[in-house]
Amino acid sequence: MSSPDPTRPLEGRVALVTGAGRGIGRAEALALAAAGARVVVNDLGGAEGGVGSSQGPAQDVAQEIREAGGEAVANTDSVAEWASAQRVVASAVESFGRLDIVVNNAGIVRHQMIEEIDEADFDATIAVNLKGTFAICRHAIPVLRAGGYGRIINTASNQWAAPIGNAHYAASKGGVTSLTYDLAFELQPDGITVNAVAPFALTRMTADAGARDADLQARGLMGATRAAVKEPRADPSLVAPMVVYLASDAAAEISGRVFRVGGPKIGIYGHPSEERTVFRDETDGPWPYDQLAALLPRTLLAGGASRAPHLR
Ligand SMILES: NC(=O)c1ccc[n+]([C@@H]2O[C@H](COP(=O)([O-])OP(=O)(O)OC[C@H]3O[C@@H](n4cnc5c(N)ncnc54)[C@H](O)[C@@H]3O)[C@@H](O)[C@H]2O)c1
Structure with missing residues (x-):
């Protein structure tokens, strides 16, 4: 199904983007559609911390894609429960007859330090970010296998490796990273690739990031070296081209990788490995x-x- 038009490398493909009603997911859905894919725009439409729901964001983005000449359907099920995640995947098959590309982007954050986090905060964060990613993968993989093409792009975070509080969020994104490594291994025989992006962009999730960093510095939790790392958050559209690339035929050999993507930058993380060893008889x-x-x-x-x- 390789496209002869280099501006439309995903012609004929069907993509699902979760959490695509806003922010980074919206930019990814628009870019995948512009690259020729038919897109399922999934979004529950809740608040940043995961409370509430609205059909508006998913429907608006699907409409935006159609007005630009693309093909898209909206889906407003939550990724965070097994059965509703199955409905998200089913909507691709029902609407377009197949599924080739899965972008697990839906995520929530509750900006909290450890003693502010209660069981409900922990459960909600893990349910959307980790269980949601797992459940979509679990239901999508048989469909990808049957279709003979598969690209899974998960959404991690630099909080996987460089925490700034939000321990529940950091743990969920560490789980997404390990899931990415494991599925890349398991799905290699099928030619299905599994990668992750750890994005940075200006969205509602990061609108207050400067103030939060200043607070961490004031508490002595963020030193000058960390604070001096400049990754200016820019428009989410700057994250999306990397996702289009990872979804394409050209990225067939790339799997089990985590990329830092945003603004003018694309980075790649090293794989955590045993550095040194001591032995005893x-x-x-x-x-x-x-x-x-x-x-x-x-x-x-x-x-x-x-x-x-x-x-x-
Ligand atoms: N913005 C950044 O700099 C940044 C940094 C690191 C990681 N991320 C990650 O990128 C992803 C997108 O974040 P964003 O900044 O665009 O945030 P955002 O809040 O603008 O978008 C997230 C979207 O996910 C949707 N969503 C939440 N729960 C859902 C559920 N159960 N089912 C379906 N959809 C659901 C929301 O309605 C929202 O539209 C998240 O996974 C986030 O953790 C973002």
Whole structure:
């Protein structure tokens, strides 16, 4: 189904974008449609923290795509429950007869430090960001396999590796990253690729980011080095071309990768790996406490025992 028109590399493909009624997902849906894909625009339409719902955002973006000459349908089911995630995937098959590209973008954040987070905050964050991504993958993969083409692009966050509070959100995005690595491995024999973007863009989710960073600095939780890392948040449309590329034939060999994408920048994360090792003769039994206390600071932990100061 490779398209001869380089401006429409996704001609004939069907794409699903979750959380596509606003922000980064909207930009991705518009870009996928402009590249020739028929698009399911999914969005529950709730508030930033995941409360409420509205059909408006998904319907507006689907309409915007159709007015630009593309093909799109709106779907307003939540990704966060198993059965409704199944309906999201089914809407692609019912509307367009197949599914080729899945962009798991729907996400919520509740800006909280650990002692402000209660069980409901934790459950809601994990349900949308991690379970929602998992459930859409789980229902979409048989459809991708049957169609003989598959591109899954998940949405992680730099909070996977460089936290700034929001521990529930960071944990959910760490889960998305591990899910990406695992599915890339499992689906390789089928030629289905699985990657993630850790985006940065100016949306309602980041509108107050400057004030929150200033607050972290005032509390001594964000040092000058971290604060000086300049990633100016720009329009979400600057994230979308990378997603189009990862969805295309040209990206067939790229899988299990996490990209930092936004503004003028595209970066790639290294894979977490074991850096150093110490061994003990198994016949000598378990490590004695005093030996560990003496050995580890000058071997495994040489150069710095705590990760936290380096995050600052
Ligand atoms: N904006 C950034 O700089 C940034 C940084 C890191 C990660 N992200 C991630 O990018 C993604 C998009 O974020 P954004 O900044 O565009 O935020 P946004 O709030 O503008 O958009 C998120 C969309 O997801 C939808 N959504 C929420 N729960 C849903 C559910 N259960 N089912 C279906 N749709 C649902 C919302 O209605 C909303 O339209 C998120 O996963 C977010 O965590 C964004």
